[in-house]
Amino acid sequence: MVLFKEVLLPKCNESGGSSGYLPLALIMQYHIVVAVAICSAVFVDSRKIRGISLAYRKFYKEKKTFLCLDGSKIIPFDQVNDDYCDCLDGSDEPGTAACLNGRFYCTNLGFRPCYIQSSRVNDGICDCCDGSDEHDKRTRCPNTCRNLGQQERAALEAEMRAVDDGMHLKRQLIKEGVSMWQEKQNQLKDLQRILSGLQTKLEAHRKRKLEADAHQAKVMGVLKSPGDGAGGKTAARIFGQLDINKDGSLTVDEVQAGVVNLQDDRSLTEEEVTALLGGPGPADLFRFQQTLWRSLQAAKKVKIKADLRGDLGPPNEGPATRAAPSAARQGEANLKEMEEALETTRAEIGNLEKVLSTDYGSSREFLYLQGQCFQLVVYEYTYSLCPFSHVTQKSSTGAEVSLGKWRYWAGPQEHPYSRMEFEDGAPCWQGPPRTTLVTLTCGTETALKRVREPTKCQYIMELWTPSACEQQREARRRGVHSEL
Known part of the structure; x- marks a missing residue:
């Protein structure tokens, strides 16, 4: 069993220093207490208490026996620090190198106390800055504790000044962080409003494109029919010439104005036109190709007026046939441009939302x-x-x-x-x-x-x-x- 829980102290490094820092005022106060305790215990053999910290002094008072600190064994007190390891935990040899698992306590007045391995005691190397680990006098160790303490205090003060300067900068960064955060919030709101407007415009562009596509299909339907080719393009040209008001359809009046009887150039009656168009009502380009155009091609009963006939070779497309594909292409270009703008805005919103969802510290200092x-x-x-x-x-x-x-x-x-x-x-x-x-x-x-x-x-x-x-x-x- 362990009778006493050790008070943690830093371990010495190779040069007698240790990891961590202690303020010089605390070091001096600590060692004044150590000095008083040592003076009050002058009746104890200094050899017996060598290598022992203040917290453990009460276990090494002059008496007939000594209880190993792990409670495993009782030995005569005169066997403490006799350069022979009796206790399993090495607690009977704190001031010698007899126990492999032992530790030696460096008092280091003026600097920081620390522990070293017992194997370093009297090994010819000064590990404690006060030289107490080389007590056999074969190695002369200068006391460097005061200088080390002064250096450490200066380093600590310089570091704390740097920390104070850093804290001043940090407060500025926090202010900038608040401003940047608000700016990004405003950017997100603006982009969300832009996105809403783009979605509305996109729907309008899609509607206009559908209308343009429908009009193109209506005017140029013959070009998508089985009769596509030079003949179909000629039919589209003739249709455009007969379509006086360029609305994409032929009425009885428009046919009467451009088509006459084959035999005597007589104007056609309303009943004749209706029959040639395959029924009442305006005829679009596809219907014209399937009805009146076939009669014109076969030279059955009717013909185009001489001033409209022209060259029946490759067509010189009229305004109606040119306007439809042009409007469709423009609508498609506008739609593509709007869709790209919408995707770009969505990407920017996604990036901003990701930035704003990140943890940048309790005060957004990062x-x-x-x-x-x-x-x-x-x-x-x-x-x-x-x-x-x-x-x-x-x-x-x-x-x-x-x-x-x-x-x-x-x-x-x-x-x-x-x-x-x-x-x-x-x-x-x-x-x-x-x-x-x-x-x-x-x-x-x-x-x-x-x-x-x-x-x-x-x-x-x-x-x-x-x-x-x-x-x-x-x-x-x-x-x-x-x-x-």
Whole structure:
């Protein structure tokens, strides 16, 4: 069993530093308490309490026995830090290298306390900035804690100033985001009104085209009949000549004005015209071809007046036969133009609706990234990040590969807007589709700063942006609290 839950402290790196930051005031306050506790416990052999943090001092008080911190064993107290590992958890040798799983506590007054592996104790390398890990005096370690603390405080102050500058920029971006959002909303409303008007006009154009097609079919019907050819075109010409008022149909009066009796050039009676047209009522071009035109062609009883006969070769189309196809073609062109305008407007509305449906942060602070792309050259590759769209990798040969398309925000629940996930990129050779995770970091400029591929076909990018500054500051505060 474990008798005491460890207080988390940073681990030292190779130069005696550690990950994370602590304000200098907290460091000094912490070590004043440590110094008082050490002075009040002068009766304890300093060798016995070496490598022990303040939180664990109560377990190493001078007494006859020592209970291993995992509760697995009781040993005589004089076996603590005797350079022989008795406890399974290594808790009896915090100040020596006897236990492979042991840890040594660096007090590091003036800097940050931290743990190192016990194997580094007295190994000839100064791991603690106060040199306490090399207590056998064979290695002389200068105390660099104060300088490290000053450097860290200066770096932290510079970073916080940058965060404050970033926050100022972020407030401006939020204002611009609100303005851009309203502008896009207005654009959407305008396009929706235009779309409604285009739909109304399109229906009118379709109606006019249908009318033009019907008129063309009425006037030029003979050209679509089995009798199409030079003869049919001649019939259309004669029909156009007889059609005095050019309404696409022949009346009794119009036939009487242009057709006479074959024998004596006598004008035809109403009954004769009605019979020649196959019945009462006006006759269109198709009906004319099937009735009167056949009589004219066979020279049965009737003929065209001499002044209308002309050359019965290829026709010189009259106004009626020319006007119908011309109107139909114009109607078709107008309809096509209107349909293209309608589709273009619908596409613009779809794009705007997609933009407006995207999550740009709690205050739309990331809206300004929409439509922008940021590039970074790493060796022979050029990486391009287009937030809310896609990520690509372009080689020096010009070949471009998709590293993913925008999917969603992927940050933790407390800060969801700290990461962006891009998926479904180009498949790797014998591998999965490429994906990219973008981490947003506070910065006074918007730029793509880092790109790496820790795992095959899985990329990690770092984008600096003022919009992430508040999240960065809150994350730093949480890191400080966790170390305390």
